[in-house]
Amino acid sequence: MPQSVKLTRLLTRKGALDQSRIDSLDFDLTPAPGEVILKPDHFSLTTNNITYAAFGDSMRYWDFYPTGEADWGHMPVWGFADVVASAVEGIEVGARYYGYYPIASYARIQAGVTPRGFRALDEHRAELPTPYNQYPLCSADPYYSPEHEDLQALLKPLYLTSAMLADFLIDNQFFGAKRLVFSSASSKTAYCTLFCLEEHDIECIGLTSRGNIPFVEQLGCYTSALAYQDLEQLDASVPTVYVDFSSDLALRDRVHAHFADKLTYSCVAGSAQNTEEAEYKAASGPEPKMFFAPIQMRKRNVDWGSGGVSRYVGEGMVKFFQRVEASGNQLVEVVHNEGYAAAAEIISGLVHGRLSPQQGQIVRLRD
Structure with a gap:
């Protein structure tokens, strides 16, 4: 009944x-x-x-x-x-x-x-x-524990995106760049990505609001933090990839204009500052491309075989949980x-x- x-x-x-x-x-x-x-x-x-x-x-x-x-x-x-x-x-x-x-x-x-x-x-x-x-x-x-449920709910989906984004950049040899510039550097997905890249020798600049600079600096994962207003202080001669977690179109245009032909790739990774439908455009430079984790996962399922992605994400996630716990409230x-x-x-x-x-x-x- x-x-x-x-x-x-x-x-x-x-x-x-x-x-x-x-x-x-x-x-x-x-x-x-x-x-x-x-x-x-x-x-x-x-x-x-x-x-x-x-x-x-x-x-x-x-x-x-x-x-x-x-x-x-x-x-x-x-x-x-x-x-x-x-x-x-x-x-x-x-x-x-x-x-x-x-x-x-x-x-x-x-x-x-x-x-x-x-x-x-x-x-x-x-x-x-x-x-x-x-x-x-x-x-x-095998990667579940009851005491980590809150962190799993908060960070596993972000970590999945971050791990595959980091792998995408590594897989493409950073598109020939010597520097990564992240917008919305205070976002959890952004600094999860940095955690996954920490064994790679590449300069990582975190763009954020002036008020968030102390938080971004104390994360300890960026080479340096810079206020959005100060973007143009960066050396424009260094080959750079822009990893855009904000989808702020005006900021994107400034990044593209500043680095000009030294911008080797423009990756749209999030929308922290824009709640409109995604736009993949810029006034100049390379066409911005949306990163979608399942596409990289599909590729790695072929490259790594059954269970390879699950192990890569699961083992890395447990290490990240341990890093978060060791930091007290510093990270989360x-x-x-x-x-x-x-x-x-x-x-x-x-x-x-x-x-x-x-x-x-x-x-x-x-x-």
């Missing part, structure tokens, strides 16, 4: 990411054949969520959990959920899975069992990137929040840059 409950969810206005609304729908807790129903427990909210939302249509970000409303999207987030009902052999009620969930009290997913978890088989997700359709079973994940200060209204406030704060780059926001849902 169907068991009806109320589903609470947080929706985000696609054209104005700082606007959210909480709504409630009737929800049947009885799974159809091949379905599992999970209850999201806690998750992270980071600038990465805003980046993907800003690129929402081109990256099909809103397609994971369709709302049926053209102007409102259901923001997927990385976190943990427990199975509350299952019609899939091999997926047990009470099992805990890490993955990409909606900000909602329940998630219904068509599931196919894998050796270490399950993958989403929903028709509308068939063409979406494979990594976002994978749900590792926590008890079968975990901030715990509760409820849908808190999530909405954090999303707005991230959009407007009101939150400290040192903080990592974790949200736990309550009925």
